[in-house]
Amino acid sequence: xxxxxxxxxxxxxxxxxxxxxxxxxxxxxMVLLYSASDGNWWRVLGQLGNIAVAFSAMWIVxxxxxxxLMRIAVPMYVFGMLLLIAVALFGEISHGARRWLHIGVxxxxxxxxxxxxxxxxxxxxxxxxxxxxxxxxxxxxxILLVMPVALIVRQPDLGTSILIAASGFYVxxxxxxxxxxxxxxxxxxxxxxxxxxxxxxxxxxHRIEMLFDPSQDALGKGYHTIQGMxxxxxxxxxxxxxxxxxxxxxxxxxxxxTDFIFAVWSEEFGLxxxxxxxxxxxxxxxxxxxxxxxxxxxxxxxxxGSITLxxxxxxxxxxxxxxxxxxxxxxxxxxxxxxxxxxxTLMLGFGMLMSINTHKQLVKT
Amino acid sequence: MNRYIExxxxxxxxxxxxxRLVLSLxxxxxxxxxxxxRFFYLQVxxxxxxxxxxxxxxxxxVPIVPNRGLLLDRNGVxxxxxYSGYTLEIAPAKVTDMDALIAExxxxxxxxxxDIKRFKKLLTERQALETMPLRSQLSDEEVARVxxxxxxxxxxxxxxxxxxxxxxxxxxxxxxxxxxRINQKDIEQLEEDEIASNYMGSxxxxxxxVEQSYEKELHGTTGFEQVEVDAGGRAVxxxxxxxxxxxxxxxxxxxxxxxxxxxxxxxxxxxALVAIDPTNGEVLAFVSKPGYDPxxxxxxxxxxxxxxxxxxxxxxxxxxxxxxxxxxxSTIKPFMALAGLHYGTxxxxxxxxxxxxxxxxxSRHQYRDWKSGGHGSVDLYKSIVVSCDTYYYGLATxxxxxxxxxxxxxxxxxxxxxxxxxxxxxxxxxxxEWKAKRYQQIWYPGDTVxxxxxxxxxxxxxLQLAFATATLANDxxxxxxxxxxxxxxxxGEPVMAEARMMFDLxxxxxxLKLVKSAMEAVTKPGGTAVGAGYGxxxxxxxxxxxxxxxxxxxxxKYDVKKVSEYNRDHAWFIAFAPADKPRIALAVLAENGGHGxxxxxxxxxxxxxxxxxxxxxxxxxxxxxxxxxESD
Numbered sequence: 001x002x003x004x005x006x007x008x009x010x011x012x013x014x015x016x017x018x019x020x021x022x023x024x025x026x027x028x029x030m031v032l033l034y035s036a037s038d039g040n041w042w043r044v045l046g047q048l049g050n051i052a053v054a055f056s057a058m059w060i061v062x063x064x065x066x067x068x069l070m071r072i073a074v075p076m077y078v079f080g081m082l083l084l085i086a087v088a089l090f091g092e093i094s095h096g097a098r099r100w101l102h103i104g105v106x107x108x109x110x111x112x113x114x115x116x117x118x119x120x121x122x123x124x125x126x127x128x129x130x131x132x133x134x135x136x137x138x139x140x141x142x143i144l145l146v147m148p149v150a151l152i153v154r155q156p157d158l159g160t161s162i163l164i165a166a167s168g169f170y171v172x173x174x175x176x177x178x179x180x181x182x183x184x185x186x187x188x189x190x191x192x193x194x195x196x197x198x199x200x201x202x203x204x205x206h207r208i209e210m211l212f213d214p215s216q217d218a219l220g221k222g223y224h225t226i227q228g229m230x231x232x233x234x235x236x237x238x239x240x241x242x243x244x245x246x247x248x249x250x251x252x253x254x255x256x257x258t259d260f261i262f263a264v265w266s267e268e269f270g271l272x273x274x275x276x277x278x279x280x281x282x283x284x285x286x287x288x289x290x291x292x293x294x295x296x297x298x299x300x301x302x303x304x305g306s307i308t309l310x311x312x313x314x315x316x317x318x319x320x321x322x323x324x325x326x327x328x329x330x331x332x333x334x335x336x337x338x339x340x341x342x343x344x345t346l347m348l349g350f351g352m353l354m355s356i357n358t359h360k361q362l363v364k365t
Numbered sequence: 366m367n368r369y370i371e372x373x374x375x376x377x378x379x380x381x382x383x384x385r386l387v388l389s390l391x392x393x394x395x396x397x398x399x400x401x402x403r404f405f406y407l408q409v410x411x412x413x414x415x416x417x418x419x420x421x422x423x424x425x426x427v428p429i430v431p432n433r434g435l436l437l438d439r440n441g442v443x444x445x446x447x448y449s450g451y452t453l454e455i456a457p458a459k460v461t462d463m464d465a466l467i468a469e470x471x472x473x474x475x476x477x478x479x480d481i482k483r484f485k486k487l488l489t490e491r492q493a494l495e496t497m498p499l500r501s502q503l504s505d506e507e508v509a510r511v512x513x514x515x516x517x518x519x520x521x522x523x524x525x526x527x528x529x530x531x532x533x534x535x536x537x538x539x540x541x542x543x544x545x546r547i548n549q550k551d552i553e554q555l556e557e558d559e560i561a562s563n564y565m566g567s568x569x570x571x572x573x574x575v576e577q578s579y580e581k582e583l584h585g586t587t588g589f590e591q592v593e594v595d596a597g598g599r600a601v602x603x604x605x606x607x608x609x610x611x612x613x614x615x616x617x618x619x620x621x622x623x624x625x626x627x628x629x630x631x632x633x634x635x636x637a638l639v640a641i642d643p644t645n646g647e648v649l650a651f652v653s654k655p656g657y658d659p660x661x662x663x664x665x666x667x668x669x670x671x672x673x674x675x676x677x678x679x680x681x682x683x684x685x686x687x688x689x690x691x692x693x694x695s696t697i698k699p700f701m702a703l704a705g706l707h708y709g710t711x712x713x714x715x716x717x718x719x720x721x722x723x724x725x726x727x728s729r730h731q732y733r734d735w736k737s738g739g740h741g742s743v744d745l746y747k748s749i750v751v752s753c754d755t756y757y758y759g760l761a762t763x764x765x766x767x768x769x770x771x772x773x774x775x776x777x778x779x780x781x782x783x784x785x786x787x788x789x790x791x792x793x794x795x796x797x798e799w800k801a802k803r804y805q806q807i808w809y810p811g812d813t814v815x816x817x818x819x820x821x822x823x824x825x826x827x828l829q830l831a832f833a834t835a836t837l838a839n840d841x842x843x844x845x846x847x848x849x850x851x852x853x854x855x856x857g858e859p860v861m862a863e864a865r866m867m868f869d870l871x872x873x874x875x876x877l878k879l880v881k882s883a884m885e886a887v888t889k890p891g892g893t894a895v896g897a898g899y900g901x902x903x904x905x906x907x908x909x910x911x912x913x914x915x916x917x918x919x920x921x922k923y924d925v926k927k928v929s930e931y932n933r934d935h936a937w938f939i940a941f942a943p944a945d946k947p948r949i950a951l952a953v954l955a956e957n958g959g960h961g962x963x964x965x966x967x968x969x970x971x972x973x974x975x976x977x978x979x980x981x982x983x984x985x986x987x988x989x990x991x992x993x994x995e996s997d
Binding site: 170173174176227229230231232233234235236237246247250251252266270271274275278282285289292293298301305309312316319320323324325 | 378381382383385386389390393396397399400401403404405407408409411412414415416418419420422423593594595596601
């Protein structure tokens with residue numbers, strides 16, 4: 001194989017459009033991390049390492065034939081559930097939550113794995129029963145979704161459980177769940193809201209309360225929200241300029257490199273920067289929709305749609321919480337926040353999108 | 366058939382799927398719109414608000430207190446200065462149990478019951494917005510101990526501050542005054558004057574004396590530092606700095622050494638001394654005895670000490686030189702003599718025969734001369750030298766009270782001199798009009814008789830009498846008395862205080878010559894202050910005086926032994942020297958000192974000797990016992 005062939009083989013299952021957009025995000029991520037960490041190169045290099053790992057994973061998944069994805073769905077889901085149960089039983093408590101599991105040298109967070117495993121499992125289930133889809137099948141799919149979500153809510157990890165619930169819901173929605181059931185459930189949910197409220201943990205309730213009036217406790221529970229809003233608002237149209245965000249560089253902003261990195265971006269690049277970032281997200285989502293629309297099988301359609309919509313939800317929840325329209329639930333800004341696990345999960349998703357796109361084409365030709 | 370249906374179903378399924386995809390797309394669009402609207406709201410509509418919030422988040426304005434101006438005497442000797450030290454301060458707003466906190470702190474540093482009393486009094490005086498000093502002048506060791514335990518006491522701070530120090534303490538207490546902590550009343554005054562912002566960060570303000578009257582010169586201009594702070598309130602960097610402008614240093618007209626000489630000369634007597642340069646109005650000495658330790662007041666005085674000072678019979682807090690009002694007694698005579706000459710009531714050569722008393726026509730009431738048996742034949746010259754009362758009883762009666770009032774008021778009696786110190790009193794120069802207004806009574810001839818020798822309703826302050834003496838010494842040309850010679854800004858040229866002529870009485874030189882020569886003779890053999898004038902190496906002129914504290918009944922004889930100490934007569938002496946070309950004029954009052962010639966005049970002599978000859982008496986040389994001699 002010469003260099004050209006090698007390149008062709010490497011690029012064979014990658015989607016150049018998505019790849020360009022992802023490259024844009026990862027570039028932004030590193031630039032922003034440098035500022036958010038007050039010029040700490042280790043943070044940037046660390047993220048570069050995470051990117052390398054996640055990118056490799058994406059490449060591998062993109063090159064996997066579709067029936068492989070079908071084949072790993074069940075074992076992955078079962079494995080993930082076992083891990084979640086293990087976490088509930090023996091998990092390590094940190095920051096008041098039981099989310100992590102010690103396995104030898106590393107600590108893993110099984111809920112991250114479930115972000116992929118749950119929609120994959122549900123899509124597989126619908127594909128298996130495509131010919132004879134009954135209401136009963138939707139019910140089973142809901143059970144498949146509720147079990148892991150319930151375990152993750154219990155940890156407690158509101159952010160992840162919302163994202164997983166959303167990804168599962170998208171599968172159900174795209175699989176054709178009837179409107180009557182959706183509306184009925186929504187009404188039932190509304191009716192049972194008081195009950196759910198009492199089931200929430202104190203800190204989750206406080207977070208929701210603060211959403212409506214963060215100034216209530218400006219130095220306590222509302223601090224994150226207020227400082228985030230100040231950072232975003234004070235950025236104005238043009239922003240304060242790269243490395244010049246006062247909220248960022250004077251420690252007012254909490255979780256600057258992770259959940260609140262969007263505030264850093266907003267403060268330093270303003271509304272213009274926000275439009276640019278939103279544009280990039282829209283671009284990725286648009287590409288995802290195209291891939292979804294052209295997907296050849298029921299399984300791939302559901303999977304691609306769920307990945308795309310979940311990615312959007314991810315971004316929306318994060319930007320919404322930083323700008324003060326959603327409670328602070330601990331969701332990172334996809335592809336930008338520091339952190340290997342969430343990046344890996346996201347890139348696995350994009351790998352699947354690419355695989356769905358390219359393997360279908362191969363079938364056609 | 367079957368296959369066809371399945372195929373159709375499949376297409377229909379794809380149609381439904383794409384419909385749902387489009388709906389999802391719409392959902393995404395709506396959500397994106399919400400985000401955009403939110404960004405627009407925060408970053409465009411409410412930009413100003415959040416911009417301000419972000420600035421106030423990070424920018425603190427820290428006032429930088431200027432150094433207070435120094436006070437120097439006319440020779441550059443420091444009379445008030447600053448030194449830096451550490452105080453232990455408490456923010457009352459952060460304290461729930463003050464007593465427990467103080468008890469805890471007293472394990473680390475020495476806190477006396479007086480400190481606590483003073484601190485509690487402070488708490489009641491000023492709004493508890495800031496920190497209040499519990500202890501000042503911490504030792505380095507104490508600072509270290511408190512700093513090490515700092516985390517236990519969130520309400521406690523150790524602050525480095527500039528403190529005011531008065532090297533001459535009680536010797537200059539009534540002159541210099543003191544600074545004290547700014548209280549609610551001061552704040553209100555500052556706000557009224559619209560200079561409150563200049564006192565942001567200032568703890569002290571001049572309360573009395575020169576510290577008060579020259580507050581605006583001494584305070585300086587407060588500087589500001591805009592400091593960027595992080596979320597923990599730590600200063601990260603200084604954004605801008607407006608340097609404070611130190612207060613102006615003031616060079617006073619006074620002589621610190623002379624102040625000490627005068628203070629010592631009083632010995633155990635209470636009283637006051639004011640010395641003025643008659644040629645320009647500079648106040649050379651300004652003493653009120655007893656003084657007090659001004660340091661007691663700087664950080665607030667504790668109630669006990671305050672009551673002790675305030676309740677003392679010696680009234681150390683009373684500025685006698687400025688505010689004390691006493692009958693002038695015989696010191697009024699040279700001025701009365703000038704009045705007699707002016708109105709032609711008395712010709713210089715006209716003599717009267719003094720039998721030792723004076724009687725008003727048609728009355729049998731005897732107004733006694735201080736010397737029983739009288740002075741015999743007395744002319745104007747002799748009336749001053751021997752201080753003949755009878756002469757002035759007659760002179761006053763013939764002149765009439767309103768002429769007397771009119772002439773004496775030209776010398777400033779009954780009026781404030783306008784000294785550059787707040788709180789001056791105006792004394793009292795009676796007139797028939799005044800009496801009618803004050804008592805709704807007519808003026809009796811008997812009132813005039815006692816007024817003629819400076820008794821009755823007459824009241825003067827030592828400052829007034831010194832000013833009148835200076836005016837007389839300077840041939841009727843008066844300069845405004847003042848305490849500040851030069852204003853010296855920290856940067857820039859010093860500004861000299863110019864001598865301001867107030868008035869020229871245009872007294873007949875012949876009259877002046879006569880009265881002055883008689884005053885010179887007072888200090889010579891035959892005069893009432895011969896003792897004080899003994900061996901004098903310059904030409905000294907003066908006049909003794911005795912001010913009655915209690916009235917004597919008709920026929921009763923004043924017996925010093927029968928009268929309690931505080932009811933004894935006050936001794937006066939006014940003087941100027943050299944008599945031919947006066948460079949200094951002064952008035953001395955020794956409270957309950959008895960006779961002017963024996964107690965007040967020697968004090969004046971020491972001050973004159975120091976000023977004109979540079980003589981410094983042996984320190985704390987005992988002055989004559991507190992008892993009057995028989996002569997006046």
